[in-house]
Amino acid sequence: MGRHEIFQVIQSHMRNIIRGTTGKEILEQNSMRDFGADSLQIVEVVSRSMKQLRIKIPRGKLKDAQNLADLVNLFEQAVQFAQQPA
């Protein structure tokens, strides 16, 4: 799964959970707060996205994500790690 697909997963959950995304373009340089998301909505988007992508990222690492691009980077690394042969 590539970066674009990962971002689409996050965007999809953002549109379901964050009302402020309606009719708006979501770009990687945005943060979820840009669309009026509160902290609870951010946690829900991230956890549902991780569940769909079947990845786990330590809570301590997520604090480094300042915007969606950073989040996608973390997810991409986790997806690549998960796809490595055992």
Place this chain on the structure above:
Amino acid sequence: MPTGRLAHLVIEADSGQPLPALLAALTPAEQRWVRALPTRARQRQSALARQAAHIALQRLCRAGVPKELSVLPGPRGEPQLRGENWNGSAAVSLSHSGRLAAALAWRARPGEPHAAGVDVERIRSSEVASNPLAFSRAERALLRQAGDAGAFAGLAAWTAKEAAWKAIRSERQVGLDALVLTKLDLVRGHARVHWRRRPRRALEESTFSVTIRVVQGPDGVYLLSVAEAGAHRDSKIRIVVHDKATRPLPFRVGGEYASA
């Protein structure tokens, strides 16, 4: 005779006034920053929170607030007070959710970068109590003690941790895993959150006492948490609430839960 420093908590509701009206109460620097935000929703929330912050600061400092004192984000997104000839004698914490914004202002002390934080969240259906991203295994076990009140307990616990996180984030990049909920009292509206990392010497203790309240806002019911750091009486803050936007609601919705 009450002891402790005064802090002023102001709660403002978005009554749908035009954005220019919200911006009119802000400094030019704040207006520029708010206008640069990418969405109207974010602009309104940020403007409303700053409006509340100005009222809280005026209540706190009376005549001592510079006219052009701006509340602008610091390097970690924390609200910082900036202005010409500002002496750094006060600090603020902001929160917004839905159509409600809250601002807490208190007297800052040298060498004490954090003393308090505020968080407000609109109550809605949520599974946060069982979310491993939000809570550790021990915290989830604590919240399970709440039984049928688990969903509400999860939201209350979340606001408590968020309020404590806001109190310390100015110091360093702090993640969700640095704060641990150790007690939640849904009878009295109180929680205890422990900061797991070694605190700076300026902070007396690494435990936050959190006051939790339920209020009726313009578009629903909200949970409001205020976290205070420090154990000694003279380091604690006394909160004076200025609130025209909400009305308090009875809090007793569960019991008292603690970590084993």
